Each structure stands twice: as structure tokens, then as C-alpha cells.
Amino acid sequence: MLKNYDYLIVGSGLFGAVFAHEATKKGKKCLVIDKRHHAGGNVYCKDIAGIQVHQYGAHIFHTNDKGIWDYVNQFTPFNRYTNSPVAIHSGKLYNLPFNMNTFYQMWGVITPQEAQQKIQEQVKQANISEPRNLEEMAISMVGTDIYEKLIKGYTEKQWGCSAKDLPAFIIKRLPLRFTYDNNYFNDKYQGIPEGGYNKIIEGLLQGVEVRLGVDFFADRNELEQLADEIVFTGKIDEFFGFSEGMLAYRSLRFEHAHLQMENFQGNAVVNYTERDIPYTRIIEHKHFEFGTQASTVITREYPDDFAVGKEPYYPINDSVNNSLFAKYEEMARNTPHVIFGGRLAEYKYYDMHQIIGSALAKVKRFLS
Ligand code: FAD
Ligand code: UDP
8 A cells, every 4th residue: 555654743743843853854755743733742832922932841951062063053043041940848949950050059168079079978877878869869969958948848849759769860950069050951952932832842843744633542543544654753652552561650730820020030940849839930031032021921830640631740760660671672672663753652751852863863873
């Protein structure tokens, strides 16, 4: 039977869009489908009163890779935004990530030596030599005061479990430095695309056929007939009919509000680290672009249990789920004509630059 397309790409997020762009450049005919009614996956932004609202959580682009930085900049220039969230605990503000400003605010220490000594005292008291989980890793990095006030509550509401049951790598995402530098990332390149992430997605998908509101699983047999190859960026466990069991995910609920005031909180990201405040952070979107609009849009981010029908925002990369994923990965290796990619199909806590890197690597592997 004659196939209409070279590639059926399931998912119009960054992975699917980069793959479609590169394959189209190589003369391949692609069809991108997405079950949502817009393209872009989780980087999609909605224009509200001239403000680019990150509908699925704050997205700050950062990378050390000049090639990936140039790649995204070809679609729109990036601004000079540097992420510097503040955390609120018991009505007191602390700078993030953990740096000399945080240590000063927590303990009144002024020099790096004083801060290191304070941390070492607390690590010694906690008696941790080989950190085996997030709690132990966090205490061994910053001591018990910062752990108790800025990490434990936030982490346990974010993930819905004890910090003792979480992998240590999650807290290693955050820099720890002994300088007065509030930059949340260590990467060389950072910013927000001017005009929002949709500009990048539009650039990537220019000239590519996209069908929205189409769920691969609602019409799987017919859709599979359309192309020689499939690029799948949805949930890998769902692709295999959950035959090995269900992978765990963490979901979120976003509460957006358009406020008739110029400036709600004075910063793009404010974290609420106490356990009994039900949201983890409030995002004020205009500050990502130094907006001067008369009104503002804020989003409260509530962690949520994942269930069928909810969005699987975060893979839970603990040992149980990683072993289950390894089984699906093996099945994926034995499934010809399907390329699995992206945060859901690779079941990895990937940032945007890593998704782009992964998509470009797969294009190179399968299309050259
Ligand atoms: P997605 O964007 O999830 O796209 C997958 C697409 O596939 C979706 O559009 C979905 O609708 C579609 N799909 C799934 N199943 C089907 C199906 N059965 N049929 C049809 N379509 C389907 N990264 C950073 O670099 N910086 C940040 O600041 C940052 N902040 C983040 C904040 C939050 C709250 C979250 C959740 C993520 C954040 N990320 C950040 C990570 C970033 O969102 C991802 O790395 C990236 O968007 C993943 O792209 P993707 O294409 O793999 O997946
Ligand atoms: N974290 C924390 N307190 C904070 C911010 C982050 O304890 O104020 C921890 C928490 O465990 C979180 C992890 O650091 O899941 C990674 O934070 P990041 O901001 O990278 O999370 P993301 O933006 O991916 O949700």
C-alpha cells in the first residue's frame, strides 16, 4: 500500500517540531499530529493583553552548547533575561539558587569561609557520608537549616512523597555557589525568545503539515498506515498498551489570573517553600520580557497526583520506575520503523536544550 508520508510525527512539542523541521529540510514529507488544539507542547504560550503567558509552567531557555543556542536563535532573537527566583518561607525572602545571598539571609554570614563552616557543622551533625537520596544529598550540600526551610516543604509537595524516597539528582539541578550570584543556571547562554516560544515552534513547523486535536491512540490503525516511519513523543508505556505496568508521573494544575495592576510580585518567579501552602510557585509572566503593560498575568502552580486524563508533566525517575522504563526501552529497540523521543517517550527529566540535542542526534542517526 502506498504511504502518503515518510514520517508520521506524534506530538508537536519541541522534539516533534525539531524532528519535523530537519526531516523536511532533507526532503522528507512529514505529518505532525497533536492531541492538543495548539502546537508546541509544554512550551506553548498564550498572548493575554500583550503578555506571553507560559501556559504549562515557566520556561527559561539555558544551554552551554553554542550550536543549540544558535539553532534556537535562528527563529527569533532571545532577550537577556536571567532567572533569579526568590523563595518565601514564613514571610521571609531568600535568594535562589543557594549562594552567598541565601547564606547571609539565613545566618548573617558574610564571607564564603563563614558560610562553608556553617554548612560543614550542620553536615557533620547530620552524620551523612554517602548521600543516598534527595534529603541526604540536600543536607550534605547546604546543611539542615536551608534544607528544612527552602527544600523539604517545596520538594515534598512538588513530588507528593518524602524527600527520602526521591533520587538525589533532582536537587543537583540547582547550582550551589559561594559567590553573590543569584543566577539560577550555570549555563553560558540563557534568555527568553522575543515574542514567546510560539515563534520558535512556528519557525520549526513552517511548511510542515500539522493536524491538531488528533489523538494517536484514538485512530492508531489508520494513522499508522499513513507513513513509512513513526516518530513517537507521547508516553512510552501507553504506546505499548501498558503491558509491563504503568510508569509514574507527577502532574500539575495551573491557576492563571489576569490582574488589573502593573506589578504583582516584582519578579518572574517566586517560590513558596512551606509545605502547607498548596502551590509551589507564582509566576508573573511579564517579567520574563521586562514588560511594561498596564496589567499583569500571574500563574499559581499546584503539584498534583497524576491520573488518566491529567497531563504527565514530570517522569519520576526513581529506581522502580527506571527499571520499568528499561523494559519499555528494550521493547522500543525491537520495534522497527518507530523512533521514540522526547521527555515522555524517553522518560527523562529533560530540559528544552536537552530535548533539542536529543532530537538533532536522532535526526543524524536515522536520516543521514
Ligand atoms: P512535550 O512538550 O510534552 O510535547 C509532547 C506533545 O505530544 C504534546 O503536545 C502532547 O499533546 C503530544 N502528545 C502526547 N501524546 C499524544 C498522543 N497520543 N497523540 C497526539 N499527541 C500526543 N525546560 C527548560 O529548559 N527550562 C525551563 O525553565 C523548563 N521549565 C519547565 C517547567 C515545567 C512546569 C515543565 C513541565 C517542564 C519544563 N521544562 C523546562 C521542560 C520542557 O517543557 C521540556 O523539556 C520540553 O518541552 C519537552 O518537549 P517534548 O517535545 O519532549 O514534550
Ligand atoms: N527545589 C526546592 N526548593 C526550591 C526550588 C527547587 O527544594 O525553592 C528542589 C525541588 O526538589 C525541585 C528541584 O529542586 O523539584 C528542582 O527544581 P527546578 O526549579 O529545577 O524544578 P522544575 O523547574 O523542573 O520544576
